[in-house]
Amino acid sequence: MLDWLYTAISWVMARWHSLWNTLFGDPPAESGLGGLTWVLAIVFLVVTIRLILFPLFVKQVKSQRAMQELQPEMAKLRKQYGSDRQGLSQAMMALQKERGVNPLAGCLPILPQIPVFLSLFHVLRRLAPDKPGLYSWSDDLTDEAARAKLLGAPISSSFNMSGAKETAILDIAGVTYTNIRIVAFVLIVIMCLTTYFTQKQIMRRSGPVEGQAAMVQKILLYVMPAGLFVSGFIFPIGVLLYWFTNNLWTLGQQFFILRKMPPPGSDAAKAKAAADKPVIDPKTLAPKPGAKPVRPKGGRPVAPAADPATGDVTDAAPTDGNSSNGRPPGKQGGATGATRAGQSPPNRGKRKRR
Template identity: 30%
Template structure:
């Protein structure tokens, strides 16, 4: 890394001295890195709270921002003005979410230089958990394809740490990314899914102490994110149970309205009269009424008896 004026005095030297002091006090270089990470996150806690609050307020403004995007889809300048006006009305700084990340970048680079300089000192070549040397840098992962078995034999202990770092980064990213039906937000979330893979890949190119710092920082961020916003986008989408509609009961047949045409009832045969003429009567309905006659039916003219022809004298 090229020499930058006051870089070593302002960043690298304080980090190195802090790690040396914690190592002497705790007796473990890996534990010193974890405690150092927690202290750094405590110092940055006010900025982290500001970032989480800004993220929560931005989630609340997503419906209004979507309306502005649809309204000013063809006027980018007007869209930017309306968005800034909306941010000012709600007291939100869009850059507040990037500030903690930007402040951690110098710490990452400074810690990389500090660990690289301490890796040559034998007193820091200590074992932590399953890692034989926290200050050492593993062999490049590109050699895995040329000589896979020797690389795995020499660096197998770096795989769990890299996988844990990538998995914790993925969980943290899911918690920070709210579920949205906006196609642009979904595309951005899909692109961000490559970040955990990149972190896991870089874990084989930097000292293990720096990877341990990433993993510890992710765990602290997971705890902070959970207490401020809950599981966030990691929570499964709520499925609204739609109650099944009960089957409509069979409606009872309503009686025919007065004046409506009623269906004729089947006739019942009677015994033949003495004259040999068979007569019929109608069965009454459920209310004891007989079928209406033709005179009572609207729209029907009563049948007249046939006219008899008169004979001329």
């Protein structure tokens, strides 16, 4: 039933392998470069899948930000409904629908990766030397992939192997079971550690949560790496490499998002807002020299302002049409508004009546 998916994954890998083979001059399968072309094919399979899923990642981030903005209103609803869970659930669903927030959008990038991972696992587990072609691969290409090595361990081998596949892989020149287990164990440990740090980063990105969501986060933080450590002993080395590369991509992608879009209310968000806010000079009510210009509220234009002490023009100061160059009305160029047009002040020459 899933043969079409297995065929698609093997086809993408074959295309990347062909590209690297062309760049490296078609090296022998059992050579260092021959193994490198298949390693790079797995790495760029991750790149292909993650680029396709990037729009879903953007939707996930927007959904999480929208959910964070709703937290104060949800807290009010919890106080309002108290122990009435059904009423609270209906009120929350109505609020989310009104604001256009979909809580399931946070799972969008994860769900499509599951069948890809299972497909790669299925393809590499069926790989063995001298076997007929798999899916979109010819007999020669299948045999070449089965013999390709990462640090001396074939990408189709695993920590725990048995049967005819184990015999066929150990017959490859220069391959020992000790080397396979060392490479596999190191990759298992690295895969679990990167999974743990990836989940920690996801918790930072999503911000503080309460109740069931907090419990789910803790389960994912500790249970997922532990489960991967146990199951990693049956994963082919190529699958371990895929998961490790996928974790590295996720770490880099989330690091970029956290720097550009820190969670609302977090220390990073407050620091970013403070850094973007210009420093105002209390004397001129204008940003200090070197500060970023700011457009005042109401959309009024910003004009240069003169320093009262030196007369030098500094950065911007708001104007409202009744002032110019940051000076109060009637004091442009050191003269009042009346004398500017050659007129005398209205009270000049008149004595004050007692």
